[in-house]
Amino acid sequence: MTVVVHTDAHEGPVYVAAEEAVYFTSVPNGTTAIKRIELATGAVSVVVGDANGANGMTLGRDGRLLVCEQGSFEQPARIAALDAATGERLTVVDGWRGRPLNSPNDVVERSDGSIWFTDPSYGHLQGFRSEPQVADAVYRYERLTGEVEVVADTFDKPNGLAFSPDESVLYVADNGAPHHLKAFDVVDGCRLAGERVVADFEPGHPDGVVVDVAGRIYASCPAGVRVLARSGEELDLIDLPGAVNLTFGGPERNVLFITTDTAVHAVVLETRGA
Numbered sequence: 297m298t299v300v301v302h303t304d305a306h307e308g309p310v311y312v313a314a315e316e317a318v319y320f321t322s323v324p325n326g327t328t329a330i331k332r333i334e335l336a337t338g339a340v341s342v343v344v345g346d347a348n349g350a351n352g353m354t355l356g357r358d359g360r361l362l363v364c365e366q367g368s369f370e371q372p373a374r375i376a377a378l379d380a381a382t383g384e385r386l387t388v389v390d391g392w393r394g395r396p397l398n399s400p401n402d403v404v405e406r407s408d409g410s411i412w413f414t415d416p417s418y419g420h421l422q423g424f425r426s427e428p429q430v431a432d433a434v435y436r437y438e439r440l441t442g443e444v445e446v447v448a449d450t451f452d453k454p455n456g457l458a459f460s461p462d463e464s465v466l467y468v469a470d471n472g473a474p475h476h477l478k479a480f481d482v483v484d485g486c487r488l489a490g491e492r493v494v495a496d497f498e499p500g501h502p503d504g505v506v507v508d509v510a511g512r513i514y515a516s517c518p519a520g521v522r523v524l525a526r527s528g529e530e531l532d533l534i535d536l537p538g539a540v541n542l543t544f545g546g547p548e549r550n551v552l553f554i555t556t557d558t559a560v561h562a563v564v565l566e567t568r569g570a
Contacts, residue, residue, distance in 0.1 A: 311545025352402030544569020
């Protein structure tokens with residue numbers, strides 16, 4: 297394991313191969329920013345200085361970053377599309393059935409272009425969002441129709457999420473009580489069924505989730521990164537106290553980049569990200 301750079305990297309790590317760079321969200325002086333690491337030099341630059349409570353991110357199929365903006369009392373919560381080159385941010389989703397989102401936490405895009413995201417009510421609990429008008433849930437946004445649907449709402453605080461390599465299973469971390477990682481079967485590419493608990497995380501809690509090409513699950517938690525088989529059996533622990541979120545990257549996609557609030561770490565693995 298190596299330290300890529302010491303910096304205030306909190307959430308949303310995204311590796312962009314075309315730039316050989318990692319983007320992440322941070323909370324300097326209480327204002328959430330989106331920043332970028334030039335991996336060749338370790339240089340850190342600010343992409344968006346005030347990013348509306350940005351948390352989890354992913355790289356969209358169109359090359360833009362999809363950003364979970366948790367919002368504030370003045371600004372609505374939303375999923376935004378960010379052109380990192382220009383700084384332009386456009387709203388993708390900001391509500392469900394006329395009601396505002398809570399504080400989106402993490403997001404993934406499926407190969408069909410649909411956007412799946414978690415929306416816990418942390419913003420209200422942490423004192424920067426109004427009382428929730430919708431449940432803490434997982435949503436699916438269909439680009440072609442603009443429809444937003446709740447696909448699962450049996451959570452306390454849904455957090456990180458990731459698809460299995462063939463996208464037949466969706467894993468979702470519940471950061472509330474109890475602390476566990478759930479799995480759902482993806483039906484017809486748009487519905488979830490067969491809810492089950494893959495692994496318990498007490499007394500810690502799961503946060504970011506990614507999978508590798510063999511279907512193994514990597515979930516960050518206060519002790520580091522737990523490596524799980526699809527069955528939930530623990531295979532390994534990457535010992536990195538304070539791990540928050542993670543992403544696969546590198547030219548061979550065999551490097552796990554992990555944020556810890558004070559640094560970005562890199563672990564070279566004998567596998568590749570899905």
